[in-house]
Amino acid sequence: MRHNKKFNHLGRTAPHRNAMLANMAISLIMHKRITTTLAKAKALKKYVEPLITRSKDDTTNSRRVVFRYLQNKYAITELFKEVAAKVGDRPGGYTRIIKLGVRKGDAAEIAFIELVDFDENMAKTPKAEAKKTRRSRKAAPKAEAPVTEATPVEEAPKAETAEEAKAE
Template sequence: MRHNKKFNHLGRTADHRRALLANLAISLIMHKRITTTLAKAKALKKYVEPLVTRAKNDSTNSRRVVFSYLQNKEAIKELFGPIADKVGDRPGGYTRIIKLGSRLGDAASMAFIELVDFDDNMAKTPKADKKTRRSRRSGKKADAAETPVAEVEATEAPAEEAKAE
């Protein structure tokens, strides 16, 4: 039975697993998106989200706690700098896992994990209104006929204002 076994050991000893997750977390922080197996991505999500939450409060103690997990000064600077600025108002859910399919060599299920606020493709931006092309020729002639009339009226308006003065 599988009672009280809450996390995936990833087939590694505790020290090996801790080093693996720390290296994956550093890569995720530095590159904003990494490709790995689905099991490692799920384990990394549980590992890195508390660190990002900790980075929202930039204090000496927070930096020391995060450094004890990562052991990389450049990753700490990146985490407490641009990443903490972007996720400051987000209440959680800093990472996204997207499944990619199976790896050819061993059929392991692959996924990429990314920081949510740093993905430009998934960002919610207002879509530009698309202009539909008209297929009727009468619509084009009507538009072409209206433009010269508007220009003529615009040129006559200043002349009338000059006479009124």
């Protein structure tokens, strides 16, 4: 019986799955966004979020615990310095999964997973305008500015040949 065994095995053995998730987590930390299948993105989210939570507390023990999972000192440095500084006040939900559609070859659902605080496009969105309460209300016609005619500017006569232009 497989009671209480809910996580996705992703069609891999346990060591292969752990190595793949560690490599994907390193890529996510270094590049802040990666494109993968939806199933792998969901598995990666469960794998990497506890590591990001652990990185908020920059102690030797926390670094050793995270290093047990990632085995990449450059990713650990990036995680504890840059990522932890940005997510320090966030209580969770450090990653976002956005579906992109299906892959043409095998119709696998493709998504990208990104670190939430590092997406410049989402951070710069302007606030939405206030909604109108009534749909039937027509917008009042805007008063048009009076049209004024511009006075023509007199132009100097153009030189006919290049020699006349040099003489001026």
